[in-house]
Amino acid sequence: MTTEQELKSLFNTLDTDKDGKVSLNDLFLSPGLSAIISSETNTTSPQELLVQYDSDEDGSITFEELKEAVEKASNLN
């Protein structure tokens, strides 16, 4: 189980340029970290992560989108 606080810290770590959203660029800047999020959300690549969890399709993942994605993944497990 992932708490909201853990998610926030994961999100902040992933958001390498600190603009408040995780873009493909952030994920490529931190390949090790994208591996962590991949294991949390059952995706295999940054591109797949973005496609699957960018629910409003603006090209970046907000904290709300990440939270929703992880909650969905947790419900499936």
Ligand SMILES: [Ca+2]
């Ligand atoms: Ca960012």
Ligand SMILES: [Ca+2]
């Ligand atoms: Ca988005």
